[in-house]
Amino acid sequence: MEECDRMIEAAEESGRILSVVGQNRYLDPMMKLKTTLDSGLIGRIVHAKVESHWWRGQNYYDLWW
Structure with a gap:
């Protein structure tokens, strides 16, 4: 929480927008992993490596971003 508070404070002081994305955190596999952990x-977890292979069709890239 302290780190989050510092990030919020830095965003406010700099006039920037702080944004966090975690759209997959409530998917079943993620919830099962959290429950297990x-x-x-x-x-105790001493090392982790994650490889995420996402496929996005052209319609995703045709959006405004």
Whole structure:
């Protein structure tokens, strides 16, 4: 929370917009992972590597962004 507070403060001081995106955090696989991690069943995580392979069709890139 302290880090979040510092980020918010920095955004306010600089007149910038702070934005966070986590649109996949409530998908079933992510919720299952969180439940497993919170349960302590697999012990302490000392290293993690994530590779995310997304495919977006041309209509995604045709949008305003």
